Amino acid sequence: MRFVLASQSPARLAVLKAAGISPDVLVSGVDEDALVASLVDPTPQRIVEVLARAKAEAVDVVEGVVVGCDSMLLTADGRVHGKPKTREVAERRWREQAGTTATLLTGHAVIRKDADGVRTAVAHEATLVRFGTPTEAELQAYLDSGEPLEVAGAFTLDGRGGWFVDGIDGDHTSVIGISLPLTRRLLHSVGITLSDLW
Numbered sequence: 001m002r003f004v005l006a007s008q009s010p011a012r013l014a015v016l017k018a019a020g021i022s023p024d025v026l027v028s029g030v031d032e033d034a035l036v037a038s039l040v041d042p043t044p045q046r047i048v049e050v051l052a053r054a055k056a057e058a059v060d061v062v063e064g065v066v067v068g069c070d071s072m073l074l075t076a077d078g079r080v081h082g083k084p085k086t087r088e089v090a091e092r093r094w095r096e097q098a099g100t101t102a103t104l105l106t107g108h109a110v111i112r113k114d115a116d117g118v119r120t121a122v123a124h125e126a127t128l129v130r131f132g133t134p135t136e137a138e139l140q141a142y143l144d145s146g147e148p149l150e151v152a153g154a155f156t157l158d159g160r161g162g163w164f165v166d167g168i169d170g171d172h173t174s175v176i177g178i179s180l181p182l183t184r185r186l187l188h189s190v191g192i193t194l195s196d197l198w
């Protein structure tokens, strides 16, 4: 069965490959900011679910299974944060989140397309992330690396950011970008088991 990952994320691809899946990668090109702006008073959980579904629906797949994801960091003040994209934003994010606990939300959408039609399953995973406190020199060096600019929440678990994550409560694959257990459950809900894919 064809398995399509509707994501440019090298992290998501790496998680799936390590777990025995070699997906086709089709980047959705969804305008995330525009889509979020079109939502009326959405919850953080709905934002990541709507974005994940939009990405999976946007790629051109006639038959097979498509997975789309979207990750954001929900901080204690109720704000959601995607990728900083600039050093200034990444620094501000770390000055606010260091030493705190936040929730990494990852929306997941699984769409199965075959002769029986289209079946869709959408959900999100929430993982508590306890941030450590980098020294000023460590923070500047981390920012200099460029890594925090291009990842949701300005941190990675499996990269340089791992030094500054004191612990998590929940699914680490979800923090990296795609929850394997949640994706397994969503695949089951559209009639697919891992043995169909391995």
Ligand SMILES: Nc1nc2c(ncn2[C@H]2C[C@H](O)[C@@H](COP(=O)(O)OP(=O)(O)OP(=O)(O)O)O2)c(=O)[nH]1
Pocket: 006, 007, 008, 009, 010, 011, 012, 027, 028, 029, 055, 069, 070, 071, 072, 082, 083, 150, 151, 152, 155, 156, 157, 158, 159, 175, 176, 177
């Ligand atoms: N390696 C790694 N990457 C992470 C981690 N946390 C977040 N990220 C990355 C995964 C995604 O590439 C990115 C989250 O942004 P999005 O969910 O919008 O996905 P992205 O825009 O990268 O690709 P996509 O929209 O799916 O085509 O941050 C982590 O702990 N480790």
